[in-house]
Amino acid sequence: MKLTVLGCYAATPRTLTNPTSQLFEIKNQMFLIDCGEGTQVQLRKHKIKFSRINHIFISHLHGDHLYGLIGLISTFTLLNRVNDLHVYGPKGIKEIILLQLKASASYTSYNLYFHELESKESELIYEDDHVTVRTIPLAHRIYTNGYLFREKNSQRKINIDEVKKYDIDVCYYQKIKNGGDVVLEDGTVVDNKLLTFNPEPEKSYAFCSDTVFNPGMVPLIKNVDVLYHESTFLESEAHLAERTMHSTAIQAATIAKEAEVKHLVLGHYSTRYASIDAFKEEAEAIFPNVLLADDGISFDF
Amino acid sequence: MKLTVLGCYAATPRTLTNPTSQLFEIKNQMFLIDCGEGTQVQLRKHKIKFSRINHIFISHLHGDHLYGLIGLISTFTLLNRVNDLHVYGPKGIKEIILLQLKASASYTSYNLYFHELESKESELIYEDDHVTVRTIPLAHRIYTNGYLFREKNSQRKINIDEVKKYDIDVCYYQKIKNGGDVVLEDGTVVDNKLLTFNPEPEKSYAFCSDTVFNPGMVPLIKNVDVLYHESTFLESEAHLAERTMHSTAIQAATIAKEAEVKHLVLGHYSTRYASIDAFKEEAEAIFPNVLLADDGISFDF
Numbered sequence: 084m085k086l087t088v089l090g091c092y093a094a095t096p097r098t099l100t101n102p103t104s105q106l107f108e109i110k111n112q113m114f115l116i117d118c119g120e121g122t123q124v125q126l127r128k129h130k131i132k133f134s135r136i137n138h139i140f141i142s143h144l145h146g147d148h149l150y151g152l153i154g155l156i157s158t159f160t161l162l163n164r165v166n167d168l169h170v171y172g173p174k175g176i177k178e179i180i181l182l183q184l185k186a187s188a189s190y191t192s193y194n195l196y197f198h199e200l201e202s203k204e205s206e207l208i209y210e211d212d213h214v215t216v217r218t219i220p221l222a223h224r225i226y227t228n229g230y231l232f233r234e235k236n237s238q239r240k241i242n243i244d245e246v247k248k249y250d251i252d253v254c255y256y257q258k259i260k261n262g263g264d265v266v267l268e269d270g271t272v273v274d275n276k277l278l279t280f281n282p283e284p285e286k287s288y289a290f291c292s293d294t295v296f297n298p299g300m301v302p303l304i305k306n307v308d309v310l311y312h313e314s315t316f317l318e319s320e321a322h323l324a325e326r327t328m329h330s331t332a333i334q335a336a337t338i339a340k341e342a343e344v345k346h347l348v349l350g351h352y353s354t355r356y357a358s359i360d361a362f363k364e365e366a367e368a369i370f371p372n373v374l375l376a377d378d379g380i381s382f383d384f
Numbered sequence: 385m386k387l388t389v390l391g392c393y394a395a396t397p398r399t400l401t402n403p404t405s406q407l408f409e410i411k412n413q414m415f416l417i418d419c420g421e422g423t424q425v426q427l428r429k430h431k432i433k434f435s436r437i438n439h440i441f442i443s444h445l446h447g448d449h450l451y452g453l454i455g456l457i458s459t460f461t462l463l464n465r466v467n468d469l470h471v472y473g474p475k476g477i478k479e480i481i482l483l484q485l486k487a488s489a490s491y492t493s494y495n496l497y498f499h500e501l502e503s504k505e506s507e508l509i510y511e512d513d514h515v516t517v518r519t520i521p522l523a524h525r526i527y528t529n530g531y532l533f534r535e536k537n538s539q540r541k542i543n544i545d546e547v548k549k550y551d552i553d554v555c556y557y558q559k560i561k562n563g564g565d566v567v568l569e570d571g572t573v574v575d576n577k578l579l580t581f582n583p584e585p586e587k588s589y590a591f592c593s594d595t596v597f598n599p600g601m602v603p604l605i606k607n608v609d610v611l612y613h614e615s616t617f618l619e620s621e622a623h624l625a626e627r628t629m630h631s632t633a634i635q636a637a638t639i640a641k642e643a644e645v646k647h648l649v650l651g652h653y654s655t656r657y658a659s660i661d662a663f664k665e666e667a668e669a670i671f672p673n674v675l676l677a678d679d680g681i682s683f684d685f
Contacts, residue, residue: 095459096422098429120455121397121422128399144487146458150451154421157447158396175487182483186445186476188526225489 084109084234084286084384086309089125091350091376093315093329094147096120101378102147103351105311106131107288109232110213115139116230116290122151123158129379133162138209140216141172142292143227144179152176153183160192167194171208171216173226174199200228205303210235219303221294224328229291231304237282245278286384289344292351295325296334301342309384310344311376313351314362320353332362336369346384350376385410385535385587385685387610390426392651392677394616394630395448397421402679403448404652406612407432408589410533411514416440417531417591423452424459430680434463439510441517442473443593444528445480453477454484461493468495472509472517474527475500501529506604511536520604522595525629530592532605538583546579587685590645593652596626597635602643610685611645612677614652615663621654633663637670647685651677 085108090101102119106126113135115122126133139155142148152170159168168191170176177197184190198208200218209216212235219229238260246259251273255265265273289304292313304310315329324331330338332349339347347370349362356362359375366373374382386409391402403420407427414436416423427434440456443449453471460469469492471477478498485491499509501519510517513536520530539561547560552574556566566574590605593614605611616630625632631639633650640648648671650663657663660676667674675683 094462096425096455098425120452121425124397124399124422144484145490146455146484146488149488150455150458150484151421154397154447154451157451161395173487179484179487183445183447183451183480186474186480186526187447187450189446225487 084288084308085381086288086311086348086384087129087131087381088350088376088378089122089129090119090378091352092378093351093353095354096147097354099378100354101125102150103142103292104151105290106136107232107290109286109288110234112211112214113137114216114232117142117148117292118150118152118155119147120150120154123155125378126155133159134164134166136168137166138169139171140230140290141170141176142221142229142290143223143225144173144175145225145293148293149176149179153180156180156184156191156195157187157189160189164191164193167196169196169198171198172200173228174201201226205231217303219289219291219300221291221300222297222328223293223295227293229289229294229300231287231289231307233287234285237285239275239279239282242278242280249273249278251278288384291338293329295328296330296337298338298341301338304338304342304344306343308345309348309382310339310342310346311348311350312338314349314366315351315353317356317361318365320355332365333369336366336373339366339370346372346374348374348376348382385589385609386682387589387612387649387685388430388432388682389651389677389679390423390430391420391679392653393679394652394654396655397448398655401655402426403452404443404593405452406591407437408533408591410587410589411535413512413515414438415517415533418443418449418593419451419453419456420448421451421455424456426679427456434460435465435467437469438467439470440472441531441591442471442477443522443530443591444524444526445474445476446526446594449594450477450480454481457481457485457492457496458488458490461490465492465494468497470497470499470510472499473501474529475502502527506532518604520590520592520601522592522601523598523629524594524596528594530590530595530601532588532590532608534588535586538586540576540580540583543578543580550574550579552579589685592639594630596629597631597638599639599642602639605639605643605645607644609646610649610683611640611643611647612649612651613639615650615667616652616654618657618662619666621656633666634670637667637674640667640671640674647673647675649675649677649683
């Protein structure tokens with residue numbers, strides 16, 4: 084599970100900071116989360132193969148999370164993309180993108196699917212053999228969702244030494260991984276537990292930006308491995324957090340603590356602060372495992 | 385008259401090159417021409433005061449000339465802009481911008497005026513005391529205009545030594561600048577030519593991008609001081625220029641020669657070329673005064 088932060092600053096792109104976009108890799112799948120202006124340049128800078136991005140999740144329709152999407156979609160066509168592209172985001176996103184494609188008479192070289200969201204309840208919006216993605220309804224000035232990525236029940240891991248000891252044919256391996264016992268030729272039943280190790284625990288990642296302090300989300304993100312929670316402001320600007328429906332570092336840490344997550348990653352910093360160190364200091368007073376996102380940083384979990 | 389090239393490469397923004405945007409300054413007015421993705425970051429990089437930009441001219445609705453506009457308009461609001469902003473561009477531009485502002489529930493802090501264009505004839509679209517702007521209809525895959533900026537008839541310049549010799553009161557100076565003769569108290573008429581120098585010649589700048597080779601534009605840009613003409617391709621890709629309705633360096637130079645302009649500035653280079661030097665070489669075989677635009681370069685004329 085790998086998180087690459089392409090941009091994690093609030094509001095406007097600047098010479099040295101970028102608005103929100105993240106690449107999240109899990110089970111060899113690559114998901115792009117949010118797409119502020121300049122995201123395609125950040126992808127190039129970090130040498131991400133554009134063709135590996137097949138699913139893009141947009142949290143909400145504020146510019147610092149969205150305005151790079153039309154350019155990325157257009158660039159995919161200029162690169163002669165053929166793979167389907169799926170975009171998940173608030174209702175209205177399809178009209179915004181299609182209006183611009185139509186005005187430029189530039190249709191995509193690939194199938195472009197929109198999955199528009201409008202529910203205020205958490206929904207399962209993506210599922211494959213290895214991963215599920217659910218929405219996390221957030222409370223912001225406009226309709227906003229976080230996204231919860233979770234590995235699916237892993238198969239048991241074969242204990243190859245034991246399996247060879249019993250001279251079990253390779254055709255039974257999938258059955259063993261699925262938890263089945265094996266009947267040998269002499270009728271002996273070998274318990275699955277003797278042949279396997281426990282599966283790796285299912286990993287999970289919750290992306291929560293933008294949102295006001297909202298303990299209502301805690302049950303949805305309980306015990307996740309990694310929580311990215313916006314912290315636009317420090318405590319000294321708590322009044323601005325409330326007014327603009329953003330969070331402080333302390334509020335993000337409070338959510339992390341209540342949800343008993345393993346790691347909290349902070350981001351979406353207001354550009355008013357000369358340094359982001361104080362975000363970590365303030366959050367650590369509440370919750371111990373705090374990491375600071377920054378543009379270009381990758382985390383392996 | 386100063387031209388600052390913020391971006392001059394075709395198609396997609398990359399780590400080291402930017403799509404089209406230029407700042408053109410004349411008579412202390414600042415005009416932004418085109419606004420590809422990342423333009424606001426280029427403006428910051430070159431320390432341009434955002435509040436000095438009151439007029440933005442968009443040539444056409446392809447992304448590499450447009451996709452930075454919504455972000456710039458949004459950032460103006462975040463910076464609490466109060467001055468009116470005027471956007472000139474093809475019909476459809478207003479709907480594109482307003483749809484996105486509406487979706488983000490982010491209205492502007494200032495008056496935003498759209499001047500939508502749909503004529504296929506050259507039109508006067510801007511005029512103040514010092515400058516006029518006319519459209520230059522271009523031939524591209526979608527409706528496209530170049531823009532012709534021209535100083536207005538300058539006033540004559542007072543020859544202060546002569547004026548003092550005749551002991552002419554300061555209240556006559558404006559009349560003299562406007563070309564009027566002066567009647568002295570003894571009834572003598574002093575010819576304006578004795579009191580003034582000829583005005584500076586009216587300077588002019590023609591921005592022509594994107595366009596296929598189109599000699600039809602020559603009468604509109606005859607004798608301009610500076611012609612920026614797109615040259616997406618070298619001669620070896622002339623077939624691509626024709627197919628995509630772009631120009632080669634030689635075609636740009638041919639227009640410059642026929643229009644008898646003073647300087648030709650090339651730009652809108654395809655990103656397929658490792659170096660842009662060959663554009664100058666090919667163009668100079670046709671027309672002598674060739675300058676190469678590049679991101680971040682300024683020209684004073």
